[in-house]
Amino acid sequence: xxxLAYGAALALLVIGLASIVAGRNVVKTLIGVELxxxxxxxxxxxxxxxxxxxxxxxxxxxxxxxxxxLLGVAVAxxxxxxxxxxxxxxxxxx
Amino acid sequence: MIDQLTTAALVVTxxxxxxxxxxxxxxxxxxxxxxxxxxxxxxxxxAGAPIAAVFEAVVAAGLVTVLFLFVxxxxxxxxxERISGAKLPLVGLALGLLLGVGIVVWVLxxxxxxxxxxxxxxAETLWSARxxxxxxxxxxxxxxxxxxxxxxxxxxxxxxxxxxxxxxGSREVEP
Numbered sequence: 707x708x709x710l711a712y713g714a715a716l717a718l719l720v721i722g723l724a725s726i727v728a729g730r731n732v733v734k735t736l737i738g739v740e741l742x743x744x745x746x747x748x749x750x751x752x753x754x755x756x757x758x759x760x761x762x763x764x765x766x767x768x769x770x771x772x773x774x775x776l777l778g779v780a781v782a783x784x785x786x787x788x789x790x791x792x793x794x795x796x797x798x799x800x
Numbered sequence: 801m802i803d804q805l806t807t808a809a810l811v812v813t814x815x816x817x818x819x820x821x822x823x824x825x826x827x828x829x830x831x832x833x834x835x836x837x838x839x840x841x842x843x844x845x846x847a848g849a850p851i852a853a854v855f856e857a858v859v860a861a862g863l864v865t866v867l868f869l870f871v872x873x874x875x876x877x878x879x880x881e882r883i884s885g886a887k888l889p890l891v892g893l894a895l896g897l898l899l900g901v902g903i904v905v906w907v908l909x910x911x912x913x914x915x916x917x918x919x920x921x922x923a924e925t926l927w928s929a930r931x932x933x934x935x936x937x938x939x940x941x942x943x944x945x946x947x948x949x950x951x952x953x954x955x956x957x958x959x960x961x962x963x964x965x966x967x968x969g970s971r972e973v974e975p
Binding site: 721 | 817818826829833836847849851852860864875925930937941944
């Protein structure tokens with residue numbers, strides 16, 4: 707059962723990283739960030755369910771704050787440039 | 801029984817994550833991300849971390865979903881086609897069904913699985929030994945809220961002309 711949880715954690719991390727790297731939209735990139743952090747949480751809980759609860763709670767809250775601030779930045783960028791397409795927004799994509 | 805439920809929760813989490821990445825419609829992406837959070841909360845509860853499950857269900861499945869919906873309604877994104885109005889009751893029904901299944905599983909599962917004996921010790925640890933961390937997280941929450949309010953303010957600085965909206969300040973970036 708723990709091996710399956712580790713596999714799910716790795717799958718969530720890979721899916722999130724793929725969405726971050728290949729996504730063309732800011733919202734899709736932030737969904738990738740969320741999925742990658744979920745993979746990290748699955749890893750924590752699969753390793754030590756009762757002992758890692760405090761860390762998991764703090765990570766969930768910090769992740770919510772990070773996503774909130776990044777969504778605020780996305781709205782600000784949309785107000786500034788009129789698009790959420792990463793190809794049009796900047797040069798940090800490939 | 802518990803092993804099968806755990807396996808099902810993990811598989812649903814990964815599949816919903818795949819759908820969230822692959823879907824073209826932003827509404828489908830966000831709702832399947834919320835479904836992944838609910839399934840992950842069920843897994844946390846079954847694995848013996850009930851408080852983490854509650855936080856995952858409340859914060860990740862509730863607050864973050866509302867934030868994403870808020871952003872796509874604010875930005876009126878046209879990169880992916882929005883879902884049509886006729887499909888909205890179907891989406892709501894699916895989400896309600898998922899939540900109902902989660903609640904039924906929550907009730908049916910033996911309450912001794914969740915490790916209730918360690919709840920008091922965990923609460924003591926959280927509120928006494930981790931009080932500085934809690935204070936730091938509270939400060940971070942307020943900073944985040946202030947940053948969001950500041951960044952999404954309608955008029956960051958008083959403009960000379962009365963134009964508002966996304967097309968007012970839009971300009972092309974050099975490719």
